[in-house]
Amino acid sequence: MSGHGHGRLLQYPKVPIGFAGHGLGPLVFLNHELAAVENEMNAPKKDLDWGNLGFSYIETELRFSARWRDGVWSEGELVASAEMPVHEGSTVLHYAQSCFEGLKAQTAVNGDILLFRPDLNCARMGRTTQRLLMPQVPEALFMRGIQETVRANAAWVPPYGSGASLYIRPFLVGVGENLGLRPAPEFEFRVFVSPVGPYYKGGGLSLIDLAVVDLDRAAPKGLGAFKAGANYAGGLMATQMAKELGAQEALYLDPAEHRFLEEAGSANIVLKMKDGTIVTPESESILPSVTRRSVMTLAADVLGMKTVARPVEFLKEVADIEEFAACGTAAVISPVGRVRSEDTWHRFYGNGEAIGPVTQQLYDLLTAIQKGEREDPYGWTHAV
Ligand code: PLP
Numbered sequence: 001m002s003g004h005g006h007g008r009l010l011q012y013p014k015v016p017i018g019f020a021g022h023g024l025g026p027l028v029f030l031n032h033e034l035a036a037v038e039n040e041m042n043a044p045k046k047d048l049d050w051g052n053l054g055f056s057y058i059e060t061e062l063r064f065s066a067r068w069r070d071g072v073w074s075e076g077e078l079v080a081s082a083e084m085p086v087h088e089g090s091t092v093l094h095y096a097q098s099c100f101e102g103l104k105a106q107t108a109v110n111g112d113i114l115l116f117r118p119d120l121n122c123a124r125m126g127r128t129t130q131r132l133l134m135p136q137v138p139e140a141l142f143m144r145g146i147q148e149t150v151r152a153n154a155a156w157v158p159p160y161g162s163g164a165s166l167y168i169r170p171f172l173v174g175v176g177e178n179l180g181l182r183p184a185p186e187f188e189f190r191v192f193v194s195p196v197g198p199y200y201k202g203g204g205l206s207l208i209d210l211a212v213v214d215l216d217r218a219a220p221k222g223l224g225a226f227k228a229g230a231n232y233a234g235g236l237m238a239t240q241m242a243k244e245l246g247a248q249e250a251l252y253l254d255p256a257e258h259r260f261l262e263e264a265g266s267a268n269i270v271l272k273m274k275d276g277t278i279v280t281p282e283s284e285s286i287l288p289s290v291t292r293r294s295v296m297t298l299a300a301d302v303l304g305m306k307t308v309a310r311p312v313e314f315l316k317e318v319a320d321i322e323e324f325a326a327c328g329t330a331a332v333i334s335p336v337g338r339v340r341s342e343d344t345w346h347r348f349y350g351n352g353e354a355i356g357p358v359t360q361q362l363y364d365l366l367t368a369i370q371k372g373e374r375e376d377p378y379g380w381t382h383a384v
C-alpha cells in the first residue's frame with residue numbers, strides 16, 4: 001500500500017453485506033449484491049448528538065469475524081451479534097493471549113470515508129502476534145475486515161465537521177479448549193466499530209494533566225512495544241492512581257531506572273524543547289505510535305523543524321521542555337499542561353494553562369490530512 005495520492009481506495013475485494021463467507025471462491029457480484037453495499041454506504045446517518053460524543057462503546061449493527069484453526073483462516077464474514085461465546089479454557093481468559101489495534105475513519109470534506117494509515121496498524125499487529133505466539137492476520141484479511149465493517153456501518157460514521165470519528169477496533173484472541181500454558185488451538189479475529197468523540201475531557205484540542213505513579217507499564221524486554229491486552233490490564237491501577245492525583249492519565253518512566261520518559265497509558269509523548277527541536281522519547285518498551293510517527297514527519301517536512309528520537313531524562317531536562325503533548329489514535333494530539341512527578345507539578349507552555357503554538361499547528365496539520373482538507377502527499381489516507 002505505497003504510493004501517493006489522496007484518499008486512495010483500498011485495494012481489497014469488497015464483499016457485499018450478507019454475502020461474505022459463502023465459500024464460493026472468488027467473488028462475482030450480482031447487480032443486486034452491489035446495490036446492497038451501495039445502499040449501506042448511502043444509508044441515512046444515525047440520529048446521534050455527534051458533537052457531544054465521548055469515548056465510549058456504542059453498539060452498531062455489524063462486525064467482522066474470522067477464525068483460525070489448524071493453520072487455516074476462515075474467509076471471514078460480517079456478523080450481527082456483539083457477543084462472542086468462547087470456551088471457558090480459552091487462553092484469552094486466563095493467560096491474556098490477546099492483542100488489538102485502534103484506528104479511526106473520518107468523513108472527508110468531499111464525503112469520502114477515510115482511514116488513516118491502516119497498513120501500519122496491520123504491520124504492528126503482525127509484530128504483536130509474533131511476540132504472543134499468535135497466528136498472523138494476513139494483510140488482505142485485516143484490511144477486508146476493516147473495510148467491510150466500516151462500509152456496513154457507514155450510517156455510524158460521524159458527519160464531516162462534527163469533530164467525532166468512527167473508532168475501529170481490530171483484535172485477535174486465543175480461544176478453544178485448553179488448560180496448560182501454551183498457545184490456543186484456535187483464534188478469533190474481530191473488527192468492531194463505535195462512533196467516538198474526544199478521549200480525554202473537553203472537545204477538540206484541550207489541555208490534560210499527566211502523573212507519574214509508582215507502577216510500571218512494561219518490563220525491560222517485556223511487552224511494552226506491543227499492543228498486547230495484558231499491558232492495559234496492568235495499567236488500570238496506574239491510571240486510577242493518576243486520576244486520584246487529579247491527572248487524566250498515568251505517565252510512565254523507564255522500568256529499569258525510572259529516569260527516562262516513556263509514554264502515557266494510551267499515548268506516546270512529543271516534546272517541543274526550548275531550543276526549537278521536536279523530541280520524542282526513544283525506548284524499547286514504548287508502543288510505536290502511528291500518530292507519533294506522522295506528527296514527527298509533519299514537524300520536519302511541513303514546519304521545517306529539527307526532529308529527534310532519543311532518551312529523555314525527565315527531571316534533568318524538564319526545565320528545557322516548552323510544550324508537552326500526548327499523541328495517539330484516541331488522544332489525537334492532546335496538549336499536556338502539567339506533569340506531576342515526586343509530589344511536584346511541572347508546568348509547560350503558558351504556565352500549563354495554554355495550548356502551545358507548535359502543538360496547535362501539528363494538531364491542525366494532522367487532522368486536516370485525516371479529514372481530506374489538506375493534500376496528502378504521503379498517501380496516508382485511504383477511502384473505504
Ligand atoms: N501508546 C499506547 C500505550 C497506546 O495504547 C496507544 C494507542 O494506540 C498509543 C501509544 C498511540 O498509538 P497510535 O498512534 O498508533 O494509536
Ligand code: COI
Nearest residue numbers: 102103266328329330331
Ligand atoms: C488508541 O488510541 O487506539 C488506543 O488503543 C487507546 C486505547 C487504550 C483506548
